[in-house]
Amino acid sequence: MTSRNIVSSEWLEAHLDAPDVVVLDASLYLPTDPRDPVAEYREAHIPGALFFDIDEVADTESDLPHMLPGPVEFSSMVRKMGIGDGQTIVIYDGAGLYSAARAWWMFKTMGAEHVHVLDGGLPKWKAENRPLESGVETRPERHFTARFNNDGVRSLDDVRSAIEEGHQIADARSLARFNAEAPEPRPGVRGGHMPGAVSVHYCSLLNDGLSYKPNAEIEAIFRDAGIDPDKPIITTCGTGVTAAILALALDEIGARHVAVYDGSWTEWGGRTDTPVVS
Incomplete structure (x- = not known):
């Protein structure tokens, strides 16, 4: 393993047959991206990997995309997949490091202890000519x-209160979207950002979209944006996916009071009663 949250491709290949290791393909793409994660999984995946559908393991009663389900529903869904207590869960995606972080956050929020993301994801695995099925x-x-961790997730009302109290909010979207200079990918969602939020584009934390930069660089990026890792932080993005990339990065550098705003900008910017800065 390379860190508390990241495993190398070398480590994973050596442990593919371990009975306590379960591998998950958690690929997910924006609605504007024509890639089909399920079809790609069926065509080629890491041996033994299950497909973890972030759109399916979700709160089916919410009109927002892939919202975190309740603990009872989550347990039922993953139990049927064959994911159980005590297992070491290794998650990857087809982009490199994108939606795997969301699945990592979901399992951590549900109390799973041994959850890891594959460094470089499927692109790195393929580039190294490692086995596929x-x-x-x-x-x-x-x-x-x-074992639901309430401290790991924030609701709309939580964020309203956080803004009033001046808490730190890090927005993972691009600076253009943050400043309403680029359109939101989902219709009916306003551009801009929450009052007091700062921009920390998730891509700034990655090398070529595949692996995290060194911890010292990550910490410097957050601090330069005005985020103190030693104080409570809420991360947000479009739909709670890339916000988890920030949350994982913050966990890597030792931040211990980090929560993801699950509804993120799709919820906040899709309403008319929420304050927006552009």
């Missing part, structure tokens, strides 16, 4: 006990 993988049902 096609088709669909299945595993026997396992018991999963969710």
Whole structure:
């Protein structure tokens, strides 16, 4: 392993047959991206990997995209997939380091202890000519006990209060979207940002979109943006996906009071009663 949250491709290949290791392909793409993550998984995935559908393991009663389900629902969904207590969960995606961080955050918020993201994701794995399989993988049902961490997630009302109290908010969207200079990818969502939020584009933390930069550089990026890792932080983005990239990076550098605003800008910018700065 390379860190508390990241595993190398060398480590994973050496542990593919370990009975306590479960690998998840958590690929997800923007609605404007024509890639089909399920089709790509069926065509080629890391041996033994299950497909973890972030759009399916979600709150089905919400009209917002892939909102975190409740702990009972989450337990039921992942139990049926064959993910259980005590397992080491390794997550990757087809972009490199994108939606895997969201799945990591979901499992951590549900109390899973041994959750990791594959360094470089599937692109790095393929570039190293490591083994791939096609088709669909299945595993026997396992018991999963969710221990929901309320401190890891924030709601709309939580963010309203945080803004009034001057808490730190880091926005993972591009600076152009943050400043309403580029359109939002989802219709009916205003441009701009929350009062007091600062821009920390998730791409600034990555090398070629595949791996995190060194911890010292990551900490410098946050501090230069005005974020103190030693104080509570809320991360946000478009739909709570790249906000998790910030949350994972902050965990890597030792920040321990980090929460993701699950509804993120799709919820905030999609309403008419929320303050917006552009």
